[in-house]
Amino acid sequence: MIITFATQKGGTGKTTLAIAFANYISAISERNINVFDFDYQKSFYQKWKEDEELDLPKLYDVETIGEEVEQPFSDFETILDLKDNDDINLFDLAGTLDAKYSDLLIYSDFIIIPFEYSDVSAKSTLVFVNFLGILESQSERIFIRSKYDKGYKYLNQEGMDAEIKKYGTLIKSPVFKRNCLQTIDTRKLTYEQKYAVKNSFNEIITCINENLDTNI
Ligand SMILES: Nc1ncnc2c1ncn2[C@@H]1O[C@H](COP(=O)(O)OP(=O)(O)O)[C@@H](O)[C@H]1O
Numbered sequence: 693m694i695i696t697f698a699t700q701k702g703g704t705g706k707t708t709l710a711i712a713f714a715n716y717i718s719a720i721s722e723r724n725i726n727v728f729d730f731d732y733q734k735s736f737y738q739k740w741k742e743d744e745e746l747d748l749p750k751l752y753d754v755e756t757i758g759e760e761v762e763q764p765f766s767d768f769e770t771i772l773d774l775k776d777n778d779d780i781n782l783f784d785l786a787g788t789l790d791a792k793y794s795d796l797l798i799y800s801d802f803i804i805i806p807f808e809y810s811d812v813s814a815k816s817t818l819v820f821v822n823f824l825g826i827l828e829s830q831s832e833r834i835f836i837r838s839k840y841d842k843g844y845k846y847l848n849q850e851g852m853d854a855e856i857k858k859y860g861t862l863i864k865s866p867v868f869k870r871n872c873l874q875t876i877d878t879r880k881l882t883y884e885q886k887y888a889v890k891n892s893f894n895e896i897i898t899c900i901n902e903n904l905d906t907n908i
């Protein structure tokens with residue numbers, strides 16, 4: 693299966709959530725996990741390389757997809773293979789809409805879309821969803837509130853939530869803004885980090901399992 697972390701805006705927590713999700717799922721799933729870093733900044737991959745120095749076993753492999761490749765999935769079989777195999781294939785994308793992402797965005801089983809309630813982020817989220825519509829993407833959209841500030845009253849929350857629910861599943865539990873998530877690595881989740889993501893991730897996993905009628 694293919695699970696892609698994407699949205700149109702940088703800095704919303706895609707890579708942080710992708711790392712946390714990969715770590716979380718590797719602890720509870722028997723399946724093989726492969727990560728593909730599709731962002732020209734290569735933050736996931738660089739972190740994973742850096743973490744080789746840690747005295748902990750690696751949980752999964754991370755591959756990069758070259759930016760020089762205009763059509764990374766010109767061999768269409770590749771993407772269908774990733775989709776059809778039992779492995780969990782996680783993609784971390786850049787915060788830009790690019791034609792080279794099209795096939796992946798069309799054929800991912802799930803697109804996990806982290807968002808915030810700032811005006812800019814709200815707008816980009818809707819632009820991204822619209823882009824998926826234009827692509828006629830078949831993927832299930834899963835929206836997750838990222839860097840959510842507990843003490844803040846987001847004036848546009850109600851309106852934004854109602855809009856988002858038209859396009860996919862809105863995960864009830866937000867991932868709160870937490871310092872512990874700023875120092876995440878690719879080899880483990882600390883107790884605190886696990887606590888910060890577990891409610892949201894369990895909801896995501898339930899959503900995936902129900903949708904594919906399987907157990908990941
Ligand atoms: N839940 C969170 N709480 C606090 N900081 C966060 C959280 N999620 C992400 N960040 C921080 O926000 C910044 C952008 O996150 P990142 O995951 O790189 O976003 P993206 O991949 O969408 O560009 C990073 O400095 C990261 O540490």
Ligand SMILES: [Mg+2]
Binds near residue numbers: 785
């Ligand atoms: Mg990123």
